[in-house]
Amino acid sequence: MAAGAQVFQSEVFRAFATYATIVLLKMMLMSVITAFFRITRKVFANPEDAAVHGKGADAKKYLRTDSDVERVRRCHLNDIENIIPFVGIGLVYALSNPDLFTALLHFRIFAGSRIFHTIAYLTPLPQPSRALGWFVGYGVTVSMAYRVLQSLLYL
Amino acid sequence: MAAGAQVFQSEVFRAFATYATIVLLKMMLMSVITAFFRITRKVFANPEDAAVHGKGADAKKYLRTDSDVERVRRCHLNDIENIIPFVGIGLVYALSNPDLFTALLHFRIFAGSRIFHTIAYLTPLPQPSRALGWFVGYGVTVSMAYRVLQSLLYL
Amino acid sequence: MAAGAQVFQSEVFRAFATYATIVLLKMMLMSVITAFFRITRKVFANPEDAAVHGKGADAKKYLRTDSDVERVRRCHLNDIENIIPFVGIGLVYALSNPDLFTALLHFRIFAGSRIFHTIAYLTPLPQPSRALGWFVGYGVTVSMAYRVLQSLLYL
Numbered sequence: 001m002a003a004g005a006q007v008f009q010s011e012v013f014r015a016f017a018t019y020a021t022i023v024l025l026k027m028m029l030m031s032v033i034t035a036f037f038r039i040t041r042k043v044f045a046n047p048e049d050a051a052v053h054g055k056g057a058d059a060k061k062y063l064r065t066d067s068d069v070e071r072v073r074r075c076h077l078n079d080i081e082n083i084i085p086f087v088g089i090g091l092v093y094a095l096s097n098p099d100l101f102t103a104l105l106h107f108r109i110f111a112g113s114r115i116f117h118t119i120a121y122l123t124p125l126p127q128p129s130r131a132l133g134w135f136v137g138y139g140v141t142v143s144m145a146y147r148v149l150q151s152l153l154y155l
Numbered sequence: 156m157a158a159g160a161q162v163f164q165s166e167v168f169r170a171f172a173t174y175a176t177i178v179l180l181k182m183m184l185m186s187v188i189t190a191f192f193r194i195t196r197k198v199f200a201n202p203e204d205a206a207v208h209g210k211g212a213d214a215k216k217y218l219r220t221d222s223d224v225e226r227v228r229r230c231h232l233n234d235i236e237n238i239i240p241f242v243g244i245g246l247v248y249a250l251s252n253p254d255l256f257t258a259l260l261h262f263r264i265f266a267g268s269r270i271f272h273t274i275a276y277l278t279p280l281p282q283p284s285r286a287l288g289w290f291v292g293y294g295v296t297v298s299m300a301y302r303v304l305q306s307l308l309y310l
Numbered sequence: 311m312a313a314g315a316q317v318f319q320s321e322v323f324r325a326f327a328t329y330a331t332i333v334l335l336k337m338m339l340m341s342v343i344t345a346f347f348r349i350t351r352k353v354f355a356n357p358e359d360a361a362v363h364g365k366g367a368d369a370k371k372y373l374r375t376d377s378d379v380e381r382v383r384r385c386h387l388n389d390i391e392n393i394i395p396f397v398g399i400g401l402v403y404a405l406s407n408p409d410l411f412t413a414l415l416h417f418r419i420f421a422g423s424r425i426f427h428t429i430a431y432l433t434p435l436p437q438p439s440r441a442l443g444w445f446v447g448y449g450v451t452v453s454m455a456y457r458v459l460q461s462l463l464y465l
Contacts, residue, residue: 166464168405169462169463169464170464170465171402172402172405172406172458172462172464173458173459173462173463173464173465175398175399175402176398176399176402176455176458176459177459179395179398179399179455180395180399180452180455182391182395183391183392183395183448183451183452185391186391186392186444186448200380200384201381201384201434203434203435203436203437203440204437206436206437207437207438231391235390235391235394239394239398242398246401
């Protein structure tokens with residue numbers, strides 16, 4: 001117990017835990033959005049899902065792809081590709097005793113950029129909105145990685 | 156060394172480590188199942204893989220998609236979308252000094268729901284079996300996220 | 311702060327942080343390679359991206375798939391499927407107080423095998439080069455998982 005309590009005396013670690021939880025919840029929200037589009041538009045990938053909404057030939061008709069569903073899925077995959085490295089690198093960054101102000105700046109910009117990225121992807125906003133959202137988040141993670149490698153490199 | 160040893164005096168953390176390892180191994184098992192289906196059914200995505208099982212026109216024939224391979228791949232992707240948030244949020248949850256009984260309840264239900272989800276996806280069992288398996292695991296992760304945000308929010 | 315500082319007195323944890331950061335950065339590099347291929351070859355998945363490089367019918371023409379872009383994406387997905395379990399299981403492994411020499415051996419072999427896997431995938435080298443790269447990395451993660459479960463199982 002003691003170790004856990006101790007880690008949580010660190011404000012940097014608490015900030016990391018808060019923002020990591022927020023961006024992971026945002027990523028999980030994509031599953032719900034995908035399910036919502038699949039059910040309202042009757043667009044399914046599995047025969048057993050389509051069977052719930054129709055029988056025989058009717059069910060087969062629903063086994064298709066839809067451009068909006070694919071858009072949400074691409075957005076979800078982009079979250080996986082970017083949010084997970086943030087959580088992994090952010091964890092060791094948070095444990096490398098960074099300055100609280102600098103750490104908060106990293107976490108806040110990342111969370112903001114990913115929320116903006118999702119809005120830009122799903123609206124969709126004209127480019128380069130989405131590219132910018134992606135790039136800022138990417139830069140934050142690279143900046144944390146640089147700090148980690150610089151402060152504790154052990155090859 | 157001391158810090159590591161200390162973290163492991165926490166039974167909650169040991170339980171987290173055990174269940175996180177189990178669900179990540181389950182997720183990794185999907186790679187082996189995909190490879191098994193690809194090789195036994197000769198269904199490949201890369202020309203250099205098909206070339207191992209046939210030459211010339213024969214090899215090209217194997218560059219195709221197969222509904223069972225795609226099913227395993229969707230199941231694998233669903234694991235990634237759900238198990239990774241569990242590991243990330245579960246880690247900070249385990250460090251937030253939760254009650255051991257409550258924590259074990261979360262971890263056990265999650266592991267059970269994901270194993271059931273995989274069985275329901277690959278058999279496949281009729282819906283809503285798979286949807287239920289997904290929903291229970293999702294709920295566990297959201298419940299841990301709620302506890303994390305409630306106990307240590309630092310924005 | 312104290313807890314973070316303490317964790318970093320552990321050489322095993324510093325080694326884990328270094329290698330986890332390196333393999334996550336390698337994984338993130340795949341996004342840049344995908345973007346490079348998409349832009350130089352004008353192969354896009356979103357209408358708003360294609361619109362930047364052409365107007366009207368011209369833009370629609372760029373909404374297509376390309377075998378090289380798909381190859382990079384498969385390589386990226388394979389990284390996600392393998393590097394993330396390594397980071398998750400490696401973290402608890404690093405905290406289970408393993409022998410420094412053994413831990414470094416695991417981390418170095420994993421990082422090497424994934425870099426080799428990427429080269430084998432993108433060149434592409436004839437099989438079984440890529441399969442071997444994948445298998446070695448997989449084995450390292452399973453070996454760490456075995457050590458974690460053996461040393462701290464708490465079901």
